[in-house]
Amino acid sequence: MRLGAPRPQAIVVFGASGDLTRRKILPALYNLAAEGLLPEKHVIVGYAFADWDDDAFRERARAAVEEFSRTGIDEEVWKPFADSLSFVPGKFEDEDGLRRLGERLVRADAESGTEGGRLYYLATPPSTFPVIVKGLGTMGAGRSDRTRIVIEKPFGHDLASARELNAIVHGVFEETQVFRIDHYLGKETVQNLMVFRFGNSLWERVWNRDAIDHVQFTVAESIGVEGRGGYYEEAGALRDLVQNHMLQVLGFLTMEAPGSLDPEAIRDEKLKVLRAIHPLKPSDVVRGQYSASPAGPGYREEPNVSPDSTTETFAAVKLHIDNWRWSGVPFYLRHGKRMPERSSEVSVVFRQAPSYLFAEEGIETLPPDHLTIRIQPDEGIALSFQAKQPGPGISLQEVEMDFGYGQSFKTKPAEAYERLIHDAMEGDHTLFTREDGVERSWEIVAEALAYPGPVHTYPAGGWGPHEADDLIAPRHWHLGAHW
Numbered sequence: 001m002r003l004g005a006p007r008p009q010a011i012v013v014f015g016a017s018g019d020l021t022r023r024k025i026l027p028a029l030y031n032l033a034a035e036g037l038l039p040e041k042h043v044i045v046g047y048a049f050a051d052w053d054d055d056a057f058r059e060r061a062r063a064a065v066e067e068f069s070r071t072g073i074d075e076e077v078w079k080p081f082a083d084s085l086s087f088v089p090g091k092f093e094d095e096d097g098l099r100r101l102g103e104r105l106v107r108a109d110a111e112s113g114t115e116g117g118r119l120y121y122l123a124t125p126p127s128t129f130p131v132i133v134k135g136l137g138t139m140g141a142g143r144s145d146r147t148r149i150v151i152e153k154p155f156g157h158d159l160a161s162a163r164e165l166n167a168i169v170h171g172v173f174e175e176t177q178v179f180r181i182d183h184y185l186g187k188e189t190v191q192n193l194m195v196f197r198f199g200n201s202l203w204e205r206v207w208n209r210d211a212i213d214h215v216q217f218t219v220a221e222s223i224g225v226e227g228r229g230g231y232y233e234e235a236g237a238l239r240d241l242v243q244n245h246m247l248q249v250l251g252f253l254t255m256e257a258p259g260s261l262d263p264e265a266i267r268d269e270k271l272k273v274l275r276a277i278h279p280l281k282p283s284d285v286v287r288g289q290y291s292a293s294p295a296g297p298g299y300r301e302e303p304n305v306s307p308d309s310t311t312e313t314f315a316a317v318k319l320h321i322d323n324w325r326w327s328g329v330p331f332y333l334r335h336g337k338r339m340p341e342r343s344s345e346v347s348v349v350f351r352q353a354p355s356y357l358f359a360e361e362g363i364e365t366l367p368p369d370h371l372t373i374r375i376q377p378d379e380g381i382a383l384s385f386q387a388k389q390p391g392p393g394i395s396l397q398e399v400e401m402d403f404g405y406g407q408s409f410k411t412k413p414a415e416a417y418e419r420l421i422h423d424a425m426e427g428d429h430t431l432f433t434r435e436d437g438v439e440r441s442w443e444i445v446a447e448a449l450a451y452p453g454p455v456h457t458y459p460a461g462g463w464g465p466h467e468a469d470d471l472i473a474p475r476h477w478h479l480g481a482h483w
Contacts, residue, residue: 024183042084046087187375196381242333277322282451315333386398
C-alpha cells in the first residue's frame with residue numbers, strides 16, 4: 001500500500017457547512033497537510049448553500065481544526081493550508097452554482113497546477129447523492145480518468161435503493177472512479193487484521209473451525225442519537241452499523257489470503273465471504289430500544305423521535321459462514337446505543353481445553369482462551385489464557401498478553417478519515433466497498449429488515465435486552481474486560 005504525496009488535484013467538499021466536514025474532513029485534510037501527505041499542488045474547495053466567502057470558510061475551517069485535529073494548529077502548516085481553501089456557495093441542484101464551481105476548478109488548474117485532477121467528496125445527507133451525482137454529470141465530471149468521487153454511507157436504504165443509486169452513479173462514473181467510504185475500515189486495528197493473520201505463521205494454524213468455538217463482535221456506544229433522531233428513525237441499528245461497518249470488518253477477519261495486495265484481489269476475497277454468509281432470518285436478530293433510566297432519557301423522549309417508535313437502537317445477530325474454514329462456527333454481532341461504555345472489539349473464542357487433568361484440584365471446567373481485537377478506543381490486541389497462581393497446589397487464573405498501538409509505537413494512530421481520504425486521492429480502493437459488496441451486504445439483511453421482529457426495551461446505560469443473552473446462550477457475551 002502506497003504512502004506519499006498524491007498527484008496534483010482539486011478536492012471539492014460538497015456539504016462544506018455540515019457537521020461531518022467540521023468534525024472529520026477539514027481536520028483530516030489539515031493533518032494530512034501537516035504530515036506532507038496532501039498533493040504538493042492542490043486546492044480545497046467547499047461547496048454548500050451558505051452565505052460565505054473564502055475568508056468565512058477559512059475562519060470556520062480554523063475553528064474546526066483547533067477543536068478536532070489530533071495535532072492542533074501549527075502556524076507554519078496552517079498558512080499554506082488556509083491559502084488553499086476557497087468556497088463556492090450554491091444549492092446542490094443549482095446549475096448556476098455548479099457552473100461557478102466548474103469555473104473555479106478550471107482556474108485552479110491554471111493558477112495552482114492541479115492538472116485536471118478532481119476528488120469530489122459527498123459529505124451530505126444520502127437523499128442528496130443522486131442530485132449531486134447527476135449535477136456532476138452535467139459538468140462532464142466523469143469523463144476524465146483523473147476524477148474520483150467519495151460517497152459517504154449509508155449507500156442506499158435497502159437492496160433496491162442501493163441498486164438504484166449504483167445505476168445513477170454509473171451513469172456518470174466508472175466503478176474505478178467510485179470510493180464508497182466506511183470510516184471503520186480506516187482504523188489502524190482493522191487495517192492490521194491482514195498483517196496479523198497473514199504476516200504471522202501462528203494464527204493461520206488456528207484460524208478455523210477446528211480451533212475456534214465462536215466469534216463475537218461488539219460495537220457499543222455510550223451516547224444516544226445525539227440530535228439525529230430524524231435520521232435514526234429512518235435507519236435503526238441494523239441499517240446504521242451492522243449492514244455496513246460490521247459486515248465489512250467481518251470480511252477482513254474471515255477472508256482467505258488474497259493472491260496479492262492488489263485492491264481488487266483483497267476485495268474479491270471479502271466478497272467471497274459475504275456470499276458465503278447465510279442471509280439473516282428474523283429469528284436470527286434481536287432488536288432493542290433504550291428506555292429512560294438514571295443514566296439518561298429513553299429513545300422515545302429524544303428530539304424528532306416518534307413517541308411510539310419501534311425503531312431499534314440495539315441489534316444482536318447470529319450468523320454463519322457456509323465455507324470450509326468456518327462451517328459450524330457461529331458469529332455473534334452486537335451493536336447498541338446508550339450502553340455502559342464506548343468500545344468496539346472482536347473476541348475470537350477458542351474451544352475449551354479438556355479439564356480432566358485438574359479434576360482432583362476441584363477444577364471441573366476450564367474457561368476458554370480468547371483473543372480480543374480492540375478497534376476503539378484503545379487500539380490493540382490481547383490474548384487471554386490460563387496460568388498457575390504462585391504458591392503450593394494448582395490454582396488457575398486467567399492472565400493476559402496485551403499489545404497496544406500507543407505503547408508499542410509511541411504515537412497516536414492517525415484518524416480513519418486521514419487514511420481513507422489519502423487513499424482516495426491516490427486511487428487505492430483497498431479500504432473501500434465495491435458495488436457488488438454493497439449489494440451483497442444488503443441482501444444479507446434484506447429479510448430481517450422486511451419482517452422485523454419485536455423491539456425489546458433495555459435501560460439506558462445497560463448492555464441491551466436479556467433476549468440478546470438468549471440468542472448467544474449457552475455462551476456469554478464478552479462485556480469489556482469481563483465475561
